[in-house]
Amino acid sequence: MVTYFSEIYRGLLSLFEGMGVTFKEFIKPTVTVSYPYETLEMCERYRGHIELIENEEGEPNCVVCMMCQRACPSDCISIAGKKEEGSKKKVLTKYMLDFTKCSLCGTCVESCNFNALDFSKEYNLASTRKEDFYFDLLKRLEDRNK
Ligand code: SF4
Ligand code: SF4
Numbered sequence: 001m002v003t004y005f006s007e008i009y010r011g012l013l014s015l016f017e018g019m020g021v022t023f024k025e026f027i028k029p030t031v032t033v034s035y036p037y038e039t040l041e042m043c044e045r046y047r048g049h050i051e052l053i054e055n056e057e058g059e060p061n062c063v064v065c066m067m068c069q070r071a072c073p074s075d076c077i078s079i080a081g082k083k084e085e086g087s088k089k090k091v092l093t094k095y096m097l098d099f100t101k102c103s104l105c106g107t108c109v110e111s112c113n114f115n116a117l118d119f120s121k122e123y124n125l126a127s128t129r130k131e132d133f134y135f136d137l138l139k140r141l142e143d144r145n146k
Contacts, residue, residue: 039124047104048122052095052137053115058145060138061116064090068108068117074101077108092138099125099133 033040052060064081080094109117127133
């Protein structure tokens with residue numbers, strides 16, 4: 001008989017302890033979001049794929065020096081530029097990134113002396129198609145400014 005009541009007591013104690021933990025967690029601020037309907041803002045040091053930085057006129061800061069392309073150990077970057085008639089500066093005409101090979105090592109960003117490259121905060125990149133990871137960074141910059 002004593003064993004019977006002691007088991008009931010232990011069961012109730014364990015139930016209330018469990019409910020106490022549930023209640024404590026219930027009143028704590030929520031730390032999860034309802035992805036993909038809600039998204040998180042990435043922290044400052046987060047490394048998404050690289051992105052072109054623009055100047056105040058919305059043009060890329062890139063001067064087509066090719067340093068990032070040469071520095072990339074995985075051969076992810078393909079750049080092209082042209083010189084307008086009468087201009088000394090080259091204009092960027094193509095900046096392709098093959099993100100399937102990128103290790104996010106940051107060598108390209110570090111090698112750029114013109115503040116033209118940075119890591120994006122992009123993380124919504126799930127896909128089953130390899131083609132979805134070939135990025136036209138010049139077009140992305142144009143789309144950002146639309
Ligand atoms: S290193 Fe910078 S300026 Fe040179 S091509 Fe790359 S992004 Fe452009
Ligand atoms: S982060 Fe590294 S691997 Fe990726 S594009 Fe830049 S240099 Fe290449």
